[in-house]
Amino acid sequence: MTLEEIKNRLQSGVPGCQVELVVNGSPSGQNSLLIDRDHGFAAATLLCDQIQLDFCSNVTAVDWPDREKTDKIKTKQTVDGVEKEIERTIKTRIPGYLEVVYHLFSMSKHLGPVVIRMRTGNRSDDVTVPSLTPIWRSAEFQEREAFDLYGVVFEGHPDLRRILMWEGFTDYPMRKDYVPPPDDELEGLREQ
Amino acid sequence: MLGLGIVKGLIETARNFLGSYVDKNRLVTVQFPEERLPVAEAARNFPFLIYDGVDPEQGLRCVACQICEKECPPRCITIEKSKDKKPDFVGKSQFYPAVFDIDVSVCMSCQICVEVCPFDAIRMDNEFELSTTDRFGGLLWTKEKLARPNEHYLAIHPTEAAEVEARRAEEKAQAEAKKQQAAVTQ
Amino acid sequence: MSQVAEDIMEISMGPQHPSTHGVFRMDVRLEGERVLRLKPVFGYLHRNHEKIAENASYLAAIPYTDRLDYLCSMTNNWGYALAVEKLAGLAVPERAEYIRVIVAELTRLQNHAGMVGFLLQDMGASGTPLMYAFTQREKVLDLFEELSGARMMCNYMRFGGVRVDCSPEWLRQTAALVAAFGGFLDEFEQLLTGNEILMARTQGVGVLPQELAINAGVTGPGLRASGVNYDLRKVDRYGIYERFQFRVPLGEHGDVFDRYMMRVLEMRESVKILEQALRDIPSGPVMDPKAKVRGLRPKVGEAYARIESPKGELGFYLISDGTPNPYRYRVRPPSLINLTVLEDMCLGQNIADVVVILGSIDIVMGEVDR
Numbered sequence: 001m002t003l004e005e006i007k008n009r010l011q012s013g014v015p016g017c018q019v020e021l022v023v024n025g026s027p028s029g030q031n032s033l034l035i036d037r038d039h040g041f042a043a044a045t046l047l048c049d050q051i052q053l054d055f056c057s058n059v060t061a062v063d064w065p066d067r068e069k070t071d072k073i074k075t076k077q078t079v080d081g082v083e084k085e086i087e088r089t090i091k092t093r094i095p096g097y098l099e100v101v102y103h104l105f106s107m108s109k110h111l112g113p114v115v116i117r118m119r120t121g122n123r124s125d126d127v128t129v130p131s132l133t134p135i136w137r138s139a140e141f142q143e144r145e146a147f148d149l150y151g152v153v154f155e156g157h158p159d160l161r162r163i164l165m166w167e168g169f170t171d172y173p174m175r176k177d178y179v180p181p182p183d184d185e186l187e188g189l190r191e192q
Numbered sequence: 193m194l195g196l197g198i199v200k201g202l203i204e205t206a207r208n209f210l211g212s213y214v215d216k217n218r219l220v221t222v223q224f225p226e227e228r229l230p231v232a233e234a235a236r237n238f239p240f241l242i243y244d245g246v247d248p249e250q251g252l253r254c255v256a257c258q259i260c261e262k263e264c265p266p267r268c269i270t271i272e273k274s275k276d277k278k279p280d281f282v283g284k285s286q287f288y289p290a291v292f293d294i295d296v297s298v299c300m301s302c303q304i305c306v307e308v309c310p311f312d313a314i315r316m317d318n319e320f321e322l323s324t325t326d327r328f329g330g331l332l333w334t335k336e337k338l339a340r341p342n343e344h345y346l347a348i349h350p351t352e353a354a355e356v357e358a359r360r361a362e363e364k365a366q367a368e369a370k371k372q373q374a375a376v377t378q
Numbered sequence: 379m380s381q382v383a384e385d386i387m388e389i390s391m392g393p394q395h396p397s398t399h400g401v402f403r404m405d406v407r408l409e410g411e412r413v414l415r416l417k418p419v420f421g422y423l424h425r426n427h428e429k430i431a432e433n434a435s436y437l438a439a440i441p442y443t444d445r446l447d448y449l450c451s452m453t454n455n456w457g458y459a460l461a462v463e464k465l466a467g468l469a470v471p472e473r474a475e476y477i478r479v480i481v482a483e484l485t486r487l488q489n490h491a492g493m494v495g496f497l498l499q500d501m502g503a504s505g506t507p508l509m510y511a512f513t514q515r516e517k518v519l520d521l522f523e524e525l526s527g528a529r530m531m532c533n534y535m536r537f538g539g540v541r542v543d544c545s546p547e548w549l550r551q552t553a554a555l556v557a558a559f560g561g562f563l564d565e566f567e568q569l570l571t572g573n574e575i576l577m578a579r580t581q582g583v584g585v586l587p588q589e590l591a592i593n594a595g596v597t598g599p600g601l602r603a604s605g606v607n608y609d610l611r612k613v614d615r616y617g618i619y620e621r622f623q624f625r626v627p628l629g630e631h632g633d634v635f636d637r638y639m640m641r642v643l644e645m646r647e648s649v650k651i652l653e654q655a656l657r658d659i660p661s662g663p664v665m666d667p668k669a670k671v672r673g674l675r676p677k678v679g680e681a682y683a684r685i686e687s688p689k690g691e692l693g694f695y696l697i698s699d700g701t702p703n704p705y706r707y708r709v710r711p712p713s714l715i716n717l718t719v720l721e722d723m724c725l726g727q728n729i730a731d732v733v734v735i736l737g738s739i740d741i742v743m744g745e746v747d748r
Contacts, residue, residue: 026679026698027467054592058682058693058710103682103695103710107592107608113682138595138715164421164747173426197572204569205506220513232520234542236527263672265438302441302533307541308672316527 003031006051006114010035013050014042022117032101032115040118041130041156047104048135053114056136058103061146063175065123066096096123098152102132102139120152123175131157149174233349236303236316238296241338244281248339253313255286260305260314268298269305280311281360282367294338296322297331312356315345385409389729393422397500397733400743404720404732411728416721423747431707436462436537436674439707444531446709447745450489452481452522453687455535460616461683461694462537466676471666474539475618476659480552481525481534482685483648483655487559488518489688490599490641490648491566493740497638498570500737501579507570514562517555524548537674539665549656556652563645571642580634584723584735587632594722595715598690599640600739603629610686621658622651634738641740675702689713689740709748713741 007019010033017039022032035043047053071090076083097119104114120127131154133139143154144163151172154160162169171178212218222229245251256273272291280286305314317340324330346353387408393401401422407415427446431439443458444451456478463470470478492515495508519529525544526534534541570576586596591604601608609626611619627643629636676698684693690712697706716739724732 024679024681025677026465026681027677028464028679028681028683030680030682056595057684057691058695058708060695060706060708060710062697062706101695103693107606110613115682136595137590137593137718140594140718141714162421164424166421174429178429195574197574197577201569201573204565207565208510220516232524234525234527235523259672263435263438265434265441300441301528301531302444303527304437304441304533 001051001111003033003114006047007033009051010043010046013046014039017043019043030113030115032117034117034119037118037120037129041132041135044102044116044132044135047114047116051106051114052108053104053106053111054136055105055107056102056132056138057105057113058101059132059139059142059146060101061150061152061174062099062101063123063150064096064099065176067094068092069094097121098123098127098150100129100146100152104136123151127151128153128155130155131160133157148172151175231318233351235318237301237318237320238299238316238322238333239294239305239314239338240317240340240344241292241314241335242312242342242345243339244342246341248336248341250278252288252335252339253280253311254289254292255280255311255313256289256292257310259308259310263304263308265302265304266298266300268295269293270295282364283371284367289335292335292338294333295331296333297327312360315349318348386414391732398736399496399741400746402736402741402743402746404736406729406732408729411730413724413727413729413732416724416732418717418720420717420743420746423743425748427748428707428709432704435672435702436676436704437672439704440535441531441533443709444533445744446711446748447687447689447692447713447742448530449492449742450485450688451530451532452485452534453685453692455532456482456617457683457685457687457692458694459535459537460685461681461696462674462676464683465679465681465696465698466537466674468538468669469666470539471663472618472660473543473662474664476655477540477544477664478535478617479619479622479655480652480659481522481532483652484518484521484552486648486688487645487652488515490645491515493688493737494566494570494638494641497634497734497737498576500733501576507566510562510566510569514555514559521548521552521555524551536665536671538669539663541665543664549659552652553656556649556656559649560646563642563649567642571639576638577635579731579734580638580738582631582633583727583731584634584738585632586719586723590719590722591632594718596690596719597712597715598686598688598740599644600637600690600716602626603636603640604632605629610684610691614684616683616685622654624648624651634734637738637740673702675700680706684710687712689742689745690716692745709745711745711748713739713743713745717741717746 003021007021010017010019018036020034022034024031069092073088073090074085075088076085099117099119102116105111118129120129129152131143133143141163143157144160146152147154147160148162148164149172208218242253243251256271258271261269261271270293271289274288274290277285277287303316306316389406389408391398391404391406393403403419405417405419406413427442430442440455443454446454491511495511498507499505522532523529525548526532586604588604588606591601592606605628607626607628612626624647627640629640678698678700680697682693682695684691692712693710695708696704699705723735
């Protein structure tokens with residue numbers, strides 16, 4: 001079953017679901033499906049029940065911080081009666097988001113990786129995505145890890161708390177703008 | 193009979209115990225440090241710098257290209273280039289490291305510095321009895337502590353060193369031939 | 379009823395414990411000796427390996443992969459090399475593929491022998507089966523030292539091949555080890571498999587039903603002990619595994635005894651693969667001579683590659699943005715995912731069985747915490 005067919009099944013099976021094919025540039029050829037957050041749970045239920053993708057192998061989060069894109073555009077402008085081509089640089093700010101990627105396989109049918117992605121609104125206050133743990137139990141610890149290290153909140157997760165960092169830790173270590181605290185032990189000894 | 197499995201297991205244990213008196217393969221314990229197993233040729237522990245000849249300052253092969261410093265995964269190598277140059281084994285003028293420090297408490301013996309060095313200047317030693325009581329100074333090895341003569345390299349890694357020697361002899365011969373040609377044409 | 383409530387005890391089988399296979403903690407709620415609830419707590423060995431790899435180049439991340447599942451460094455290296463080769467589109471020469479299979483199966487042998495030894499140690503056998511397994515493991519580690527330079531942190535695989543070639547002498551020694559391994563396994567089984575104490579402590583203990591195993595993402599020998607025929611060497615056929623004839627053992631009950639037998643049977647199958655690989659290995663280069671050792675810059679894109687490591691499915695997910703450092707580097711650790719079902723397997727069992735069940739899952743904390 002190709003990714004196109006799966007996309008069509010999702011769009012017909014889950015009304016209102018927005019599915020986009022994200023093409024992968026590398027020679028691995030593993031394209032992925034970007035599913036919108038509101039229909040993520042219904043789409044995943046369809047993938048598990050109807051397409052028999054019963055094995056969720058890998059759940060990971062990726063941090064895409066705010067980026068600035070500079071475009072150089074050539075426009076024609078009349079200056080002093082002469083038409084000249086002027087280059088203008090336009091800077092657009094692309095807002096950042098956190099992305100959750102799921103790699104799904106089928107143990108019964110030996111199907112290859114089906115990669116689905118879901119994106120949050122932004123990196124600060126709109127960081128929820130639906131949890132797929134009720135469908136695939138293997139996502140339980142991995143979603144907890146994505147919450148711990150990235151700050152993605154999974155709605156519907158049975159037990160969402162920190163898994164690798166200690167309770168009471170407040171930052172998100174895997175984000176791109178994480179600054180580790182100063183190494184107290186070494187600094188104290190260097191002074192000696 | 194209940195317990196037959198345990199009896200068979202005990203026979204197995206007895207076979208190993210009594211067999212260790214007669215069969216060398218069953219006596220597996222090596223009484224270190226009185227007995228030692230021979231060290232494998234490829235075994236690696238921490239790096240050392242090679243110098244040719246007898247003077248560690250003059251004969252040091254390292255030209256401070258800083259590739260090992262960039263590629264080292266835990267970044268344990270610190271190099272400072274010298275201001276002047278000195279000739280290397282083919283006669284070309286090269287920089288040399290004024291400071292070459294390896295923090296051995298950070299080094300993870302991965303051997304990537306050896307792999308990427310283009311000048312055969314750094315190799316892996318195989319000494320492992322290196323404990324020291326000074327936690328910071330004793331484990332920060334400077335250029336003086338790291339430099340070892342080429343004979344040491346030939347002694348610990350003979351097959352590798354033979355190949356390196358052959359290659360360097362060829363390069364030297366080629367450089368000599370070029371110099372002679374240049375002298376003839378002048 | 380208040381009498382029963384007074385018997386409930388909450389114990390932390392804390393991080394410093396001789397039987398928890400590393401720094402691993404379990405919060406166990408007990409009624410007498412029966413387990414009512416078990417929550418695993420880990421993160422004591424968390425070194426943020428994924429962030430280190432984001433700040434280092436692709437080559438510099440290889441020694442860090444050794445330290446994930448520190449008992450099986452060769453297969454960790456292979457998983458990562460496979461992911462980068464998929465990402466960058468690199469091809470591997472024949473001889474390097476054979477060497478990869480040989481060292482991977484040797485890794486599987488020493489891992490499974492060690493696992494059985496540690497399982498018996500957890501059951502109270504005071505080290506005798508462990509030391510017998512370790513005699514063989516030491517021979518395998520000596521082979522690794524001669525080949526790659528280090529016993530455990532091998533740092534051997536490179537993108538597009540392996541680091542150095544093996545000598546004919548090394549192949550002879552490996553063949554001698556493989557020839558003697560069958561005899562060792564016979565002795566080991568005579569010591570263990572028919573043992574009534576082992577059977578009483580492991581049969582019917584820690585049963586993992588098949589549907590739960592698939593849904594919880596359990597992979598490796600634990601999954602096959604529950605009867606699911608899913609071995610990545612047969613499913614994905616990565617490397618050159620399709621050229622070798624070997625069977626995949628399956629269990630019936632999914633209890634600790636089945637998981638123990640999986641390891642023993644898989645060791646026998648690995649011996650078969652090794653015999654075939656050592657017989658068929660061709661001569662040739664082990665790395666593309668034009669391939670760059672340092673400075674790899676794959677195109678923008680992503681790749682996910684997985685291998686059948688001795689613990690389960692070890693996957694690496696890489697996102698590249700065209701720079702020499704990966705943008706996102708993710709390890710899919712089999713030990714962490716296999717721990718999802720620890721609570722389900724331990725409910726209703728005695729606390730002594732918790733240790734045995736944990737030993738049968740075969741976890742290494744370097745992989746769980748990364």
